[in-house]
Amino acid sequence: MYTLYSMQRSGNSYKVRLALAVLKAPYTLVEVDILQGESRTPEFLAKNPNGRVPLLEVAPDRYLAESNAILWYVARGTELAPEDPIARAEALQWMFFEQNSLEPNIGTAYFWLSLVKGGRDLQEHSLDDWMENGSRALRVMDTHLSKHDFFVTGRFTIADIALYAYTHVAQLGDFDLTPYTAVRQWLSRVESQPDYVAMDWQPQTIAAE
Ligand SMILES: N[C@@H](CCC(=O)N[C@@H](CS)C(=O)NCC(=O)O)C(=O)O
The missing domain is CATH 1.20.1050.10 (Glutathione S-transferase Yfyf (Class Pi); Chain A, domain 2)
Incomplete structure (x- = not known):
């Protein structure tokens, strides 16, 4: 199951939440308050050196950043990701x-x-x-x-x-x-x-x- 690091009011994070909902894919949500600097802590930077959400843990200790790259990954093989x-x-x-x-x-x-x-x-x-x-x-x-x-x-x-x-x-x-x-x-x-x-x-x- 995925773990999604996201901020509720971030549009880039919302893209991933919307795609996962449409795909009916289960995941654990971790709220990261970027306004409180939570994306710039040493712990978060170890996961994403760019210090931003969304961030998706796709396998233990394997992380994907950039909302649109994440969309391609989660939607692979489905109607949401064109193959032609x-x-x-x-x-x-x-x-x-x-x-x-x-x-x-x-x-x-x-x-x-x-x-x-x-x-x-x-x-x-x-x-x-x-x-x-x-x-x-x-x-x-x-x-x-x-x-x-x-x-x-x-x-x-x-x-x-x-x-x-x-x-x-x-x-x-x-x-x-x-x-x-x-x-x-x-x-x-x-x-x-x-x-x-x-x-x-x-x-x-x-x-x-
Ligand atoms: N190009 C990136 C942009 C990500 C981004 O800018 N995320 C913002 C929230 S929408 C963020 O985490 N900012 C925190 C910071 O810069 O410290 C994407 O599409 O995921």
């Missing part, structure tokens, strides 16, 4: 887009504006850039989704999970999703997938503190 070479590359394309264009703007705005006390003042110099670049990412997604129900292969895959995590909380980072009709319809399609769980959902097995 072009579809695989398209899924990767959208997952790199998520890490390069969406997460650094919409994800970072969500983090500082909704999770960090005083974050708006601390990051005032970055707000315009996040808004401009995040809005650009939303326009790219909206254009694609105006012609497709999902990002790849016409069905729900890990590319959707990767992109959903921060898009669905974009409003908490000051983004107004009203103009992005196709994005909003896609968010609803993701939320109606069997075994979908919301960001605040937790599995039954939670490690003791």
